Amino acid sequence: MLVEAPLEAGAGFGYKDTIAYISYHGTSIAEVPIEHETVPARGKLNITTYANVTAVQLISSPYFWGDVRAGQFELTSMATLHGKVGVFKILKMRATVSSTCDISVHFISQDIESKCHSKIKL
Structure with missing residues (x-):
């Protein structure tokens, strides 16, 4: 899962432990624990x-x-990360990042591809 922080320079996003869900054709097949972390300003964090x-x-x-x-499965992972955005280590605001990833599992090539989209709500 990839989480992006499309925030202004000097802003980072720290989030709490959460759970992501993986679904297969709309049916939940797994819960995935995600430990707290910080996404750097204008950065990406591959979880x-x-x-x-x-x-x-x-x-x-x-x-x-x-x-x-x-020869392939299509899965979707979804996670909502709750945390705080710190701007220049002075101002802190609550924020929520929603991340959705489309995951393709290819059996023959034994390859996995994922495309993720993240949105932040302040």
């Missing part, structure tokens, strides 16, 4: 973590075998 996927939810999906035959 690497592990997910314990609920295999029963995945296999029972009517899309599962078709995706296996196609």
